Amino acid sequence: MGIGKKIVLLTILVVVFLFVFFFTLMGAQKDLKFTILYDNYVYKEGTKADWGFSCLVEGPEKTILFDTGTKPAILLHNIEEMNVDLNKIDAVVISHNHGxxxxxxxxxxxxxxxxxxxxxxxxxxxxxxxxxxDKTRVIAVNESMKICKDVYSTGEMGTGIKEQSLILDTSKGLVIVTGCSHQGIVNILKKAKEVLDKDIYMVFGGFHLMRHSDEEVKDIIKIFKEMGVQKCGATHCTGDRQIELFKKAYGDNYVPIGTGNILKIDLK
Ligand SMILES: [Zn+2]
Ligand SMILES: [Zn+2]
Incomplete structure (x- = not known):
């Protein structure tokens, strides 16, 4: 092979390599990071717990604050404690109209x-x-909708208290974040599968089961497993006894939730 042919071949190889490298990079999802900023339980010392829920979602093209807790002073305390910069937030998603x-x-x-x-x-x-x-855009969510690349709302659900939940489409499966789950946690999982038709990797947030008996909670956990939910974290309004049941059933795949907790999902 002459030197000219070698140079041409090498150039082609380099170009192909660069294309593959570039497109792999483009398609790759950034790791997901969830920071719990408001919750009924403390996870990290120095943060404060109170009845309510708030979670920061980082990684997708938009940085999203999901729910904002009850008392502004406690929210701001935890935001400072966790070194969160509110100016980096692009969107706020509120699950439902409860204080x-x-x-x-x-x-x-x-x-x-x-x-x-x-x-x-x-x-x-x-x-x-x-x-x-002039500055804030309010988006009224009715049906399920896309918030940004790989992030969706279930849409407003429920017949009594209306509520939406967040769905993240990841290479590991769907990650669902719930506020209070007044619309029913199982209904949320079914809706998420309806919207994206993928396996559920993880669900966490308030499951609102404090008035449910152990038997009823165990039935719900059974449905979780039948639906293929790999990991879960029950918190906020789920109920202490009910949280214990999820912990026991999920073992190592249970994700403890509390203020100051950072959940990282490696997507590379
Ligand atoms: Zn509520
Ligand atoms: Zn709540």
């Missing part, structure tokens, strides 16, 4: 108004009047 999830919303918007706020359609207008319309 233990909406309590910090206006405080967050005062610090960083340049966000999109996704509210269930049934109460979106309540906040539309309170936000700075």
């Amino acid at each position: 233990d999830h909406t309590g910090g919303l206006l405080t967050v918007l005062k610090i960083n108004p340049r966000v999109s706020v996704y509210l269930p359609v049934s109460f979106a207008s309540k906040y539309e009047q309170k936000v700075d319309k």
Whole structure:
């Protein structure tokens, strides 16, 4: 083979390699990071627990704050303790219109108004009047919808208290984050599968089972396993006794949740 042919061959190889490298990089998902900023339980010393829920989602193209807890002072304390910069948030998603999830919303918007706020359609207008319309975009969520690449809302669900949950589409399967699960935790899992038709890797948040008997909770856990939920973390309004049942059933695949907890999902 002449030197000219060798150079041509080498050039082709380099170009092919660069293309493969570039497209692998483009398609790869960034690792997911969830920081629990408000919860009924303490995980990390120095953070404060209180009735409510809030979780920061980092990794997708948009940084999302899911729910905002009850008391702004406690939310801000935990935000500072966890070195979270609210100015890096692109979107706020509120699960439902209960004070233990909406309590910090206006405080967050005062610090960083340049966000999109996704509210269930049934109460979106309540906040539309309170936000700075020049800076904050309020999105009323009715049906399931895409928030950004790989992040979806289940859409407003439930017949009584209306609620939405967050679905992340990852290479490991779906990750679902719930507020209070007033619409029923099993209904949320079914809805997530309806929206994306993929296996469920993990679900965590409030499951709202404190008035359920052990037998009823065990039946729900059975459905979780039948549906192929690999990991779960029950917290907030799930109930102490009920949380223990999930812990026992999931063993090493149980994810303890509390303020200051960082859940990392490696997607590489
Ligand atoms: Zn609630
Ligand atoms: Zn709640």
